[in-house]
Amino acid sequence: MSENKAAPTGDSPALPRPPRSQWRDVWDQFKKHRGALIGALIFLSILLGVFLGPLIYPQDARLVPTGRDFIRLRDMRPIYVLLWDSGAKVDWAHPLGTDNIGRDLLARMMLGGQVSIAVGLAAMALSVVLGTAIGVLAGFFRRLDGPLMRLTDLFLALPLLPLLLVAVLLFREPLKAAFGVEGGIFVLIVTLVGLTSWMQTARIVRGDVLALKEREFVLAARSIGTPPRRMIPRHILPNVLSPIMVSATLGIASAIITESALSFLGFGFPPDFPTWGRLLNDAVDRMQLFPERVIWPGLAISLTVLSVNYIGDGLRDALDPRIRGR
Amino acid sequence: MRDDPPPRRVLVEVRELQMHFPIHAGILRRRVGAVKAVDGVSFDIHEGETLGLVGESGCGKSTCGRALLRLYEVTGGRILFDGQDIARLGPRELRAMRPAMQMVFQDPQASLNPRMTVAAIIAEPLDEHTALSKADKLARVYELMDAVGLSRDFANRYPHEFSGGQRQRIGIARALALNPKFIVCDEPIAALDVSIQAQVVNLLEDLQERFGLTYLFISHDLSMVRHIADRVAVMYLGKVVELAPRDALYNAPLHPYTQALLSAVPDPDPAAEAVTERIILEGDVPSPANPPAGCNFCTRCPQAMEICHREDPEFREVAHGHHVACHRYNEAEDEFASAMATHEARERNQQGED
Numbered sequence: 001m002s003e004n005k006a007a008p009t010g011d012s013p014a015l016p017r018p019p020r021s022q023w024r025d026v027w028d029q030f031k032k033h034r035g036a037l038i039g040a041l042i043f044l045s046i047l048l049g050v051f052l053g054p055l056i057y058p059q060d061a062r063l064v065p066t067g068r069d070f071i072r073l074r075d076m077r078p079i080y081v082l083l084w085d086s087g088a089k090v091d092w093a094h095p096l097g098t099d100n101i102g103r104d105l106l107a108r109m110m111l112g113g114q115v116s117i118a119v120g121l122a123a124m125a126l127s128v129v130l131g132t133a134i135g136v137l138a139g140f141f142r143r144l145d146g147p148l149m150r151l152t153d154l155f156l157a158l159p160l161l162p163l164l165l166v167a168v169l170l171f172r173e174p175l176k177a178a179f180g181v182e183g184g185i186f187v188l189i190v191t192l193v194g195l196t197s198w199m200q201t202a203r204i205v206r207g208d209v210l211a212l213k214e215r216e217f218v219l220a221a222r223s224i225g226t227p228p229r230r231m232i233p234r235h236i237l238p239n240v241l242s243p244i245m246v247s248a249t250l251g252i253a254s255a256i257i258t259e260s261a262l263s264f265l266g267f268g269f270p271p272d273f274p275t276w277g278r279l280l281n282d283a284v285d286r287m288q289l290f291p292e293r294v295i296w297p298g299l300a301i302s303l304t305v306l307s308v309n310y311i312g313d314g315l316r317d318a319l320d321p322r323i324r325g326r
Numbered sequence: 327m328r329d330d331p332p333p334r335r336v337l338v339e340v341r342e343l344q345m346h347f348p349i350h351a352g353i354l355r356r357r358v359g360a361v362k363a364v365d366g367v368s369f370d371i372h373e374g375e376t377l378g379l380v381g382e383s384g385c386g387k388s389t390c391g392r393a394l395l396r397l398y399e400v401t402g403g404r405i406l407f408d409g410q411d412i413a414r415l416g417p418r419e420l421r422a423m424r425p426a427m428q429m430v431f432q433d434p435q436a437s438l439n440p441r442m443t444v445a446a447i448i449a450e451p452l453d454e455h456t457a458l459s460k461a462d463k464l465a466r467v468y469e470l471m472d473a474v475g476l477s478r479d480f481a482n483r484y485p486h487e488f489s490g491g492q493r494q495r496i497g498i499a500r501a502l503a504l505n506p507k508f509i510v511c512d513e514p515i516a517a518l519d520v521s522i523q524a525q526v527v528n529l530l531e532d533l534q535e536r537f538g539l540t541y542l543f544i545s546h547d548l549s550m551v552r553h554i555a556d557r558v559a560v561m562y563l564g565k566v567v568e569l570a571p572r573d574a575l576y577n578a579p580l581h582p583y584t585q586a587l588l589s590a591v592p593d594p595d596p597a598a599e600a601v602t603e604r605i606i607l608e609g610d611v612p613s614p615a616n617p618p619a620g621c622n623f624c625t626r627c628p629q630a631m632e633i634c635h636r637e638d639p640e641f642r643e644v645a646h647g648h649h650v651a652c653h654r655y656n657e658a659e660d661e662f663a664s665a666m667a668t669h670e671a672r673e674r675n676q677q678g679e680d
Contacts, residue, residue: 022443216437220500223395224451225424234450238441321484322440 029318036314039307046304050113059094059104061111061274073102078292097292099282109296112274115182116256117304119189119275123255126194128248131201136232136240138202139209149206156199161261164192168267185269189262193255201247208240242316249312253305276301334372337508337540338394343367343403343413345386345393349615361615363389365564366403368641371508376534376541378555378572380548380587384611386564387544388432391510394542395427396420407508425455425504432513434493438485444471444496445481451503470499473536474529491522495529502533508540515550523547527554548591552576557647560584563622564614566641570648580650582629583607621653629654 030036054061065073073091076098081088090097096105138148168188175184212218212235221235260277262268269275276297283293317323344367346360363386371377381387393400396412405412407427415423428451431437438447448467452458458466468478474495485493494514501509511530515523527550533539545551551558552572559569560583568581579585586605593599607626612618618625624634633653641651 216431216433217439219392219397220429220431220437220497221439221450223397223424223429224454224500225421226450226454227421230454234442235439239439320441321443322486 025321026315026318029323030314033314033317035310036317039310039314042303043307043311046113046300046307047117050110050117053110054107057107057110059107061103061107062272063103065102070102073098075100075290076102077290078105096296097290099293100286105279105293105296108274108279109276109300112276112279112297113300115186115269115273116259116276116301119186119193119259120252120255120304122190123193123197123259124248124251126190127198127251127255128201128244130194131198131247132205132237132240132244134198135202135205136209136236139206140213140228140232140236145206148202152199152202155196158196160196161265164196164262165265165267167192168262182269182273189259189268192262193258197251197254197258201244201251204243204247205240208243209236212236212239238319241319245312245316245319249305249309252308253301256301256305334374336370337373337408338371338542339404339406340370340394341368341404341406343390343393343405344401345389345398346401359615360401361613362564362617363614364393365614365617367561367564367566368403369559369566369569371540371542373507373540374534374538375556376543376554378551378558379542379544379561380546380551380558381561382546382587382611384614385561386614387546387561388512390561391429391512391542391544395429395510397429425451426506427508427510428501428504428506429510429512430494430497430501430514433517434490434497435485435517437497438493440485443482443484444476444488447485447496448499448503451500455504466503467499470502473502473533474499489522490518491525494518494522494526498526498529498533502537505537506539508542510542510544512544513546514543515547516545523550530554548588560587563611563617565622565651566649567623567652568648568650569641570645570650574645574648580644580648580655581623581652582627582654583623586628621651 064070073094075089076094077085077088077090078097079090079092079095082090094104094106096109098104099108134148134152138145138152171188172184175188178184179187218231218235221231226234256277259268259275260281263275263278263281269278271278279297280294280301283290283297287294343364344362345364346362348357349359349361350356351358365386367386367390369377379387379390389398392398394405394412396405396415400413403413407423410419410423412420412423442450445464445467448470449463452463452466456463464481467481471478471481476492476495476499480488480492485496488496494517498514514530515526518526530541530543531554534541541554543551543554555572557569557571558575559566560575560581561567562583568575568579568584570580575584576588579588582605586607589603589605593602605628607628609626612622612625618635620636621627621630621634621639624630627634631653637653639651639653639656641649642656643649644655
């Protein structure tokens with residue numbers, strides 16, 4: 001970066017390039033992050049499989065076979081078990097086997113994935129938006145700092161599970177009436193998980209904003225006369241993006257897990273409605289006999305979380321001009 | 327001052343400016359005192375001149391500069407800018423005044439948002455205060471980059487890609503964007519290499535000539551202030567102790583603190599350096615939260631008198647344009663004259679020795 005390095009090019013008649021769109025730079029850098037690209041690819045294929053798969057795959061996730069079919073179809077093993085156990089009960093129509101009442105595991109994973117991913121993303125979005133808003137307001141406006149941070153402490157001090165159970169009991173019926181059985185539960189769970197997981201983000205963001213506020217470029221913006229409503233999106237938010245990104249990607253995992261815990265306790269989705277968390281919980285009892293029923297949903301959750309983490313990592317790097325171009 | 331040979335208009339008039347930061351302590355966070363960072367400072371800045379503001383670290387120079395632009399809510403006093411009292415303006419009127427007064431910051435790294443391109447940084451004042459079209463804005467940004475000596479190719483780059491001197495140029499371009507009349511330069515060269523300092527100072531001087539700017543140049547570098555300033559104010563512990571035209575101040579400092587400060591400036595000539603008599607001050611600067619009674623400097627002053635521990639000296643004009651706050655010059659006129667005489671004698675002696 002010596003001062004005379006660019007001088008010769010400045011003399012050439014070529015006009016200087018007009019400012020490029022920042023998002024082009026971001027995309028260019030994102031493409032260079034291999035982990036993020038692989039993560040994005042995996043996440044996209046999970047999304048496609050989960051949302052488009054049921055259109056191709058013929059089995060019904062919620063059909064419980066009756067009569068002689070029930071005996072014939074229940075407790076089927078995945079086809080790969082044939083590799084070491086030629087006498088296993090398998091069927092090519094059920095590649096991942098069936099559960100103890102004869103429902104196809106792959107179909108249940110697809111249907112469950114739709115719900116789990118939707119809950120994870122929506123709850124994460126809600127908690128990140130809430131946490132960022134409260135953190136930025138508390139950090140930026142001194143007058144709001146006390147009240148908002150005490151509110152955060154209050155939420156942190158609440159025992160979450162009892163609170164969730166009471167809230168589910170109170171609001172399940174009205175929401176069911178408004179959004180239908182599954183829609184109502186979905187809204188309820190997303191809201192509850194979102195409302196009870198924003199506190200860490202808020203604290204981290206507030207700390208970062210407090211430090212940023214004392215930086216000279218914020219002072220410079222104030223000397224220009226930038227009002228707070230433009231100061232925050234222009235100077236504060238872009239610089240607290242890293243911690244927000246991290247808590248967002250971690251938030252997806254914890255939202256999926258919280259949803260499964262709720263379902264396990266019988267307060268989430270109805271028992272016959274599959275989600276990844278519920279599949280896991282249902283299979284725990286006979287895990288040693290049927291490990292695939294734990295492995296596959298567990299793998300799906302891990303892969304989703306991991307790929308989202310990598311995407312977040314790549315995005316964070318791509319959004320930081322100091323790392324960009326390395 | 328009122329009858330300066332070129333009768334320049336007073337652009338900024340500071341009267342009894344006070345900037346106190348409250349100290350809270352105890353369980354109830356009760357206010358137990360205040361750090362008197364700036365405590366009753368008065369000076370004028372004439373249009374087109376450079377007023378140097380010098381003093382040691384922590385004496386309140388930067389606070390004074392920031393308070394002047396109302397980056398802090400001032401505790402008391404008046405700041406008249408073009409006849410308007412900035413210290414009392416409402417937020418809307420203040421925002422309307424912002425374009426006329428800008429600031430260049432000490433740390434060029436910290437004063438530029440690392441997530442914005444150079445073009446976006448320089449254009450921010452334009453975004454805030456003008457309704458230019460995108461193309462006009464870009465043209466103005468290029469014009470400013472030319473003015474401060476940055477290649478137009480740099481417009482898309484980010485601050486971390488530049489050297490300190492270039493970053494300071496970006497900061498200067500941003501300050502110039504709205505055609506200000508008055509710029510507070512808050513130690514603009516303190517974070518730069520010596521080789522770059524000269525470039526930046528020369529740039530500031532060129533720009534002053536081209537755009538008719540008025541500077542308040544805050545620095546602790548006495549030689550640099552001597553180079554750039556027309557008049558110099560010396561601060562000690564939140565107060566201006568001496569204010570004089572540059573040559574008068576450097577050749578015949580009146581206040582004991584100024585004398586000590588100037589005696590510390592190294593001389594590039596080793597022979598001269600060897601015979602320079604340094605006035606070494608004893609002790610530390612008192613806490614601005616608890617300044618001494620009487621004159622702020624009395625605890626370290628080599629020439630302190632009994633009255634200095636009792637009464638705060640008045641800041642008054644003792645010679646043409648030469649203001650000082652010291653009891654030594656508040657005595658009877660003849661005593662003052664004799665002090666001046668001994669000074670001049672010493673000056674002559676020193677010059678004779680050279």
